[in-house]
Amino acid sequence: MAPHLxxxxxxxxxxxxxxxxxxxxxxxxxxxxxxxxxxxxxIERLGVGETIAWEGAPSVMIAIVxxxxxxxxxxxxxxxxxxxxxxxxxxxxxxxxxxxxxxxxTAITPTVLCVFPRAAFERFAAASPPLEHAxxxxxxxxxxxxxxxxxxxxxxxxxxxxxxxxxxxAERGDRTPAGHIAIPLxxxxxxxxxxxxxxxxxxxxxxxxxxGHIGLPGQRTLEMHDxxxxxxxxxxxxxxxxxxxxxxxxxx
Amino acid sequence: MAPHLxxxxxxxxxxxxxxxxxxxxxxxxxxxxxxxxxxxxxIERLGVGETIAWEGAPSVMIAIVxxxxxxxxxxxxxxxxxxxxxxxxxxxxxxxxxxxxxxxxTAITPTVLCVFPRAAFERFAAASPPLEHAxxxxxxxxxxxxxxxxxxxxxxxxxxxxxxxxxxxAERGDRTPAGHIAIPLxxxxxxxxxxxxxxxxxxxxxxxxxxGHIGLPGQRTLEMHDxxxxxxxxxxxxxxxxxxxxxxxxxx
DNA sequence: CGTGCGGTTGATCCGAGTCAAGCCAAGTGG
DNA sequence: CCACTTGGCTTGACTCGGATCAACCGCACG
Numbered sequence: 001m002a003p004h005l006x007x008x009x010x011x012x013x014x015x016x017x018x019x020x021x022x023x024x025x026x027x028x029x030x031x032x033x034x035x036x037x038x039x040x041x042x043i044e045r046l047g048v049g050e051t052i053a054w055e056g057a058p059s060v061m062i063a064i065v066x067x068x069x070x071x072x073x074x075x076x077x078x079x080x081x082x083x084x085x086x087x088x089x090x091x092x093x094x095x096x097x098x099x100x101x102x103x104x105x106t107a108i109t110p111t112v113l114c115v116f117p118r119a120a121f122e123r124f125a126a127a128s129p130p131l132e133h134a135x136x137x138x139x140x141x142x143x144x145x146x147x148x149x150x151x152x153x154x155x156x157x158x159x160x161x162x163x164x165x166x167x168x169x170a171e172r173g174d175r176t177p178a179g180h181i182a183i184p185l186x187x188x189x190x191x192x193x194x195x196x197x198x199x200x201x202x203x204x205x206x207x208x209x210x211x212g213h214i215g216l217p218g219q220r221t222l223e224m225h226d227x228x229x230x231x232x233x234x235x236x237x238x239x240x241x242x243x244x245x246x247x248x249x250x251x252x
Numbered sequence: 253m254a255p256h257l258x259x260x261x262x263x264x265x266x267x268x269x270x271x272x273x274x275x276x277x278x279x280x281x282x283x284x285x286x287x288x289x290x291x292x293x294x295i296e297r298l299g300v301g302e303t304i305a306w307e308g309a310p311s312v313m314i315a316i317v318x319x320x321x322x323x324x325x326x327x328x329x330x331x332x333x334x335x336x337x338x339x340x341x342x343x344x345x346x347x348x349x350x351x352x353x354x355x356x357x358t359a360i361t362p363t364v365l366c367v368f369p370r371a372a373f374e375r376f377a378a379a380s381p382p383l384e385h386a387x388x389x390x391x392x393x394x395x396x397x398x399x400x401x402x403x404x405x406x407x408x409x410x411x412x413x414x415x416x417x418x419x420x421x422a423e424r425g426d427r428t429p430a431g432h433i434a435i436p437l438x439x440x441x442x443x444x445x446x447x448x449x450x451x452x453x454x455x456x457x458x459x460x461x462x463x464g465h466i467g468l469p470g471q472r473t474l475e476m477h478d479x480x481x482x483x484x485x486x487x488x489x490x491x492x493x494x495x496x497x498x499x500x501x502x503x504x
Numbered sequence: 505c506g507t508g509c510g511g512t513t514g515a516t517c518c519g520a521g522t523c524a525a526g527c528c529a530a531g532t533g534g
Numbered sequence: 535c536c537a538c539t540t541g542g543c544t545t546g547a548c549t550c551g552g553a554t555c556a557a558c559c560g561c562a563c564g
Contacts, residue, residue, distance in 0.1 A: 219543065
């Protein structure tokens with residue numbers, strides 16, 4: 001736990017002006033209802049690679065991602081790591097209602113969080129059905145996305161995985177000033193996410209570039225040249241047009 | 253008052269004597285609270301292979317598994333199927349709070365369900381915080397188990413997957429009269445669950461048998477000879493002793 | 505007595521992992 | 535300012551595990 005890192009320009013701590021409020025579980029509550037929650041919160045900043053929860057360690061906090069990207073990961077006995085989900089701004093992280101955290105949480109980009117002590121959060125949730133409902137919705141959503149990722153890991157080839165990943169990035173990734181798509185992860189992390197080795201990630205990426213489907217002007221930048229081709233390669237990911245439910249996200 | 257479907261040996265429809273009540277979300281409610289829920293329920297029996305929910309189709313019902321085993325599955329464009337989770341007796345199935353079902357549900361063994369219309373279930377849940385809380389707990393649990401399965405599919409070798417599967421079966425599978433462990437799935441379904449081809453499943457199984465770790469007296473029966481060896485092969489699956497939270501299950 | 509289906513076994517192929525260099529850009533210290 | 539290091543990325547050669555294709559077995563069925 002990184003102590004007092006609140007130097008420099010502090011994030012606006014006011015819930016009313018919070019950029020992610022509507023997209024997060026806080027959106028389920030009115031400002032009045034939110035106040036008691038806000039008083040027990042603290043704001044924390046994480047540098048790239050910093051971890052705030054460890055698989056197997058006591059689950060002590062629940063947090064909302066305000067800015068940045070957080071990876072949920074599991075460790076294999078041999079030390080390899082598997083990223084089982086990503087949390088974007090607005091997503092809740094941490095394991096409520098369990099004594100032990102079942103996965104680790106690591107900042108992939110510089111991150112700002114609203115952190116709540118788990119016990120206090122749970123007490124508050126118990127007293128506030130709309131909040132619990134919001135948490136439930138988010139969990140069900142994450143579960144569905146995780147199922148799709150499972151399908152990907154179990155059955156898709158490396159090119160399919162990469163193509164799916166790139167399309168997801170294009171759909172919800174941030175743009176660089178130059179209008180390109182930012183790749184917020186390093187090759188290793190992409191590998192951890194897709195269940196591939198870094199070499200395979202690199203090779204497949206370049207193959208797509210050589211085929212003209214994408215451009216890679218820098219190692220962390222992406223140009224989409226032919227999304228249709230990628231979609232064709234990605235192939236079987238459910239119905240191509242499932243709006244169905246609310247805010248669709250990249251991956252669990 | 254439930255409609256009159258009581259032909260043949262009816263399942264005891266009384267919630268008070270329900271075998272799975274405590275293990276299910278119903279356990280969160282008193283008999284008095286449960287009554288209004290019970291009146292809108294209907295009991296349904298499914299034969300092996302029968303499906304009650306289709307991926308992409310409207311989500312119309314929520315159900316509790318009273319007996320049997322139900323698979324949650326996803327379809328790939330090329331027709332292959334991936335089982336992303338199993339629901340045992342006591343588990344809830346169906347997709348609440350979404351218009352579209354995000355996976356299919358198919359009976360793996362003969363199954364008995366308590367079925368609720370989704371709309372009615374949601375209305376009831378909205379009015380009953382303890383029920384919503386129970387649903388939330390179950391979802392969080394399923395999510396954690398799904399994460400572990402993801403890890404398995406992404407990183408483990410075929411022998412590791414089979415060993416993990418067998419250990420899980422031994423842990424929670426039903427026994428045959430002869431004291432052996434029942435394998436409720438066919439080879440194809442095991443393959444769908446573990447992301448392997450039937451041939452690989454068959455080969456690995458026989459290899460374990462030849463090595464003396466297990467016995468396979470019938471194709472649907474299993475004898476555990478050397479669980480320690482299997483555990484060693486399965487290798488990295490979290491801490492071997494994570495009691496941590498309540499009712500531990502085989503897989504999501 | 506065929507017929508069909510689930511399971512087993514064998515032969516072959518291919519894709520992704522692994523090992524091993526090499527590349528390039530960004531530090532870092534002399 | 536330049537030599538040297540460092541870490542992330544790329545590329546190549548090789549290996550191997552699991553998918554695929556193809557028989558084949560055995561049992562339950564009509």
